[in-house]
Amino acid sequence: MSSPEIMRKIVEAEKESKRILQEAEREIAKMKKELPDKIASMRQEILREAAEQREHLLAEAEKAGAEEAERIALETRKQVEALSNTPEAKRKQALEKAMVLLLS
Amino acid sequence: MSSSLEKLVEDIIRESKTKAEELRKQALGQVQEALAKERADALREADLIIRSAKSEADAERNRRISQAKQQARLLYLAEKNKVVRDVLKDLRSGLVQFARDDSAYGPFLLKSIAQGLVAVPSETVKIALSERDAKKFKSSRMLEEALAAAQTPRKAVLSDKPIAGTGGAIVTSEDGKIRADCTLEARVQLMEPQLLAEISRILFAS
Numbered sequence: 001m002s003s004p005e006i007m008r009k010i011v012e013a014e015k016e017s018k019r020i021l022q023e024a025e026r027e028i029a030k031m032k033k034e035l036p037d038k039i040a041s042m043r044q045e046i047l048r049e050a051a052e053q054r055e056h057l058l059a060e061a062e063k064a065g066a067e068e069a070e071r072i073a074l075e076t077r078k079q080v081e082a083l084s085n086t087p088e089a090k091r092k093q094a095l096e097k098a099m100v101l102l103l104s
Numbered sequence: 105m106s107s108s109l110e111k112l113v114e115d116i117i118r119e120s121k122t123k124a125e126e127l128r129k130q131a132l133g134q135v136q137e138a139l140a141k142e143r144a145d146a147l148r149e150a151d152l153i154i155r156s157a158k159s160e161a162d163a164e165r166n167r168r169i170s171q172a173k174q175q176a177r178l179l180y181l182a183e184k185n186k187v188v189r190d191v192l193k194d195l196r197s198g199l200v201q202f203a204r205d206d207s208a209y210g211p212f213l214l215k216s217i218a219q220g221l222v223a224v225p226s227e228t229v230k231i232a233l234s235e236r237d238a239k240k241f242k243s244s245r246m247l248e249e250a251l252a253a254a255q256t257p258r259k260a261v262l263s264d265k266p267i268a269g270t271g272g273a274i275v276t277s278e279d280g281k282i283r284a285d286c287t288l289e290a291r292v293q294l295m296e297p298q299l300l301a302e303i304s305r306i307l308f309a310s
Contacts, residue, residue: 006109013113017120024124028131035135042139043146050150054157061161065168072169076176080183086307091191094306098195098299102291103202103212 184308191303192296196270199288203271206240213237213271214250216286220275221254223284232263232274 203209217231231247247260267274272287292299 001106001109009109009113010116013116017116020117020120020124021127024127028127031131031135035138039139039142042143046143046146046150047153050153053154057154057157057161058164061165062168065165068165068169069172072172072176076179079180083180083183083187086187090307091194094191094303095194095198097306098191098303099198099202101299101302102195102199102295 184304187307188300188303191307192292192299195299196292199270199292203288209271210241210246213241213273214246214253216291217246217250217260217273217275218253220273220284220286221250221256221258221260223286224275224277224282226258226277226279226282228259228261228278230263230276230278231260232265232267232276234269234271235266237271237273238262238266 202212213233220231221229231250233241242262247262251258251260263274263276267287270288272289272291274287275284276282
């Protein structure tokens with residue numbers, strides 16, 4: 001093989017080597033360019049899930065609060081009803097005792 | 105010679121491939137590191153959002169329950185108050201009956217006048233009664249008996265101005281400056297807290 005032929009082969013190899021490195025650099029540049037979007041998308045997804053969980057928690061609390069409030073109201077209605085149905089004998093006893101206290 | 109050249113060419117290519125792979129690996133590492141850091145930051149932020157939502161949810165639930173409890177308490181107390189006040193209303197009606205029963209009311213009126221006499225430190229006092237009582241007791245010795253009960257040698261005259269109300273008396277000093285209201289209504293008003301407490305005790309004692 002002649003010297004120019006050898007030189008040509010080496011230059012070609014150098015060119016190929018440069019091309020390989022440039023391709024790697026291009027890939028890296030692309031990777032870095034896409035990074036902010038990737039981060040934003042990931043962040044958005046995590047925060048969206050958190051917001052969904054927040055809404056769920058608030059709705060659950062609202063529901064639990066409403067249920068408990070309803071239970072309390074029901075219980076109170078029963079107690080109030082019991083008050084309205086105070087036995088006549090007790091009312092009479094209270095009235096007599098009050099009369100005695102007043103006139104004593 | 106030819107095989108040495110081929111080896112040289114292969115070395116050049118391999119070296120660049122190795123270098124390219126190293127660069128890729130390094131860049132990928134940096135990207136992954138940045139992603140992991142951002143992910144951790146976002147997760148921290150999300151955790152804060154969720155923790156804050158939990159507190160908010162607890163506060164909302166507690167607020168709702170506390171509001172319901174307060175409403176319930178007010179409703180219950182209002183009903184309790186109504187029941188007690190109804191008995192007090194019956195008591196007032198009962199006093200009308202009491203004032204018509206001379207055997208029970210007479211001594212009470214006497215006692216009321218005597219209390220009024222003690223309360224008004226005046227030589228001469230005026231005693232005002234309801235029209236009905238004045239008519240009924242005018243001819244009796246009630247005033248003398250009251251003065252004796254009060255153990256006072258003062259002079260008492262029956263007022264010609266009758267009082268309105270169920271019964272009892274109003275004793276006034278001669279100059280009208282001192283006045284003792286010993287009517288049944290005044291007694292009820294004065295003793296209302298005690299009466300309500302006693303009625304409640306009997307009605308709601310557990």
